[in-house]
Amino acid sequence: MAPxxxxxxxxxxxxxxxxxxxxxxxxYARNVTDNDEDAGLVLEALxxxxxxxxxxxxxxxxxxxxxxxxxxxxxxxxxxxxxxLRRFPSMQAVIPEVNELGRRLKERGYGVYxxxxxxxxxxxxxxxxxxxxxxxxxxxxxxxxxxMKPDPIxxxxxxxxxxxxxxxxxxxxxxxxxxxGRYARLPLHRRHGRPGGRGGRPLLSPSARAxxxxxxxxxxxxxxxxxxxxxxx
Numbered sequence: 761m762a763p764x765x766x767x768x769x770x771x772x773x774x775x776x777x778x779x780x781x782x783x784x785x786x787x788y789a790r791n792v793t794d795n796d797e798d799a800g801l802v803l804e805a806l807x808x809x810x811x812x813x814x815x816x817x818x819x820x821x822x823x824x825x826x827x828x829x830x831x832x833x834x835x836x837x838x839x840x841x842x843x844x845l846r847r848f849p850s851m852q853a854v855i856p857e858v859n860e861l862g863r864r865l866k867e868r869g870y871g872v873y874x875x876x877x878x879x880x881x882x883x884x885x886x887x888x889x890x891x892x893x894x895x896x897x898x899x900x901x902x903x904x905x906x907x908m909k910p911d912p913i914x915x916x917x918x919x920x921x922x923x924x925x926x927x928x929x930x931x932x933x934x935x936x937x938x939x940x941g942r943y944a945r946l947p948l949h950r951r952h953g954r955p956g957g958r959g960g961r962p963l964l965s966p967s968a969r970a971x972x973x974x975x976x977x978x979x980x981x982x983x984x985x986x987x988x989x990x991x992x993x
Contacts (some may be wrong), residue, residue: 771871771897771924772862774857776878780859781852788851792843798960805832806841807848815879822881839921849885862892874899875918898922 777783785807790799806812811828811894814820822845829841866872874896880888880903887893899920902908907917918924 769870771873771922772865773873773875773918774858774862774892776874776876776882776886776890777852780855780862780874780892781886782855783829783852785848788844788848791841791851792847793837798837798840801833801837802829802841802844805837806828806844813908816877816902817879817908818906822879849881849889852886852889853890854891855893859891863895866895871897871922873897873918875909875914876900877902879903962967 774780785803789803789807790796793799793802806825808899809825809829809832811820811825815822815825829845830838833841857901862872865966872892872895874890874892876882876899878901881902882899882901882903887899887943893899898921900914900921902914905914905917907914909915
């Protein structure tokens with residue numbers, strides 16, 4: 761079924777953290793500790809440690825992430841770090857509005873995808889909790905591909921995997937405060953747009969075009985995307 765409307769956008773790509781699921785590591789660290797000082801130590805050693813990024817890149821597994829965090833923590837916080845690592849997927853709250861947006865776009869005939877920097881725990885622990893995964897046409901996970909955003913290679917891999925040809929466009933990431941309306945062009949495009957786009961308006965033009973004229977737009981600002989897509993981009 762072709763998307764309803766007269767516009768050109770045919771596929772929509774969602775990030776996971778901060779878009780489909782909330783990403784609040786400060787809260788997760790506080791949930792497993794007794795005071796703000798200890799929470800700060802766990803936050804820095806675990807969630808902000810270099811091993812965390814390497815886990816998203818598919819280099820380290822959770823055991824190594826915990827080991828590296830414990831090296832930076834006093835022994836009394838080793839248990840808290842282990843608990844935070846084990847429990848944080850279940851502590852990530854679903855963002856229902858964005859998941860519902862994806863479902864509505866799917867019903868209207870749009871292709872719906874997920875592209876995220878996330879560890880190998882995605883399929884077993886995150887996907888079952890994300891409502892959009894029940895209807896999404898596909899998901900590309902950094903740890904499985906051993907590459908991460910914003911490296912242009914992962915965007916090329918995504919386009920190859922799901923049959924869209926990169927031409928030009930924008931990538932919207934996590935929604936956090938003043939960053940909610942900021943867009944940066946996909947690294948696949950040679951020119952890099954200013955945050956907010958031309959004239960200060962958010963950029964939401966097609967980001968990838970398939971040979972059959974099926975562009976995709978990665979989105980973070982879900983409300984704006986909903987209005988544009990449902991109005992028939």
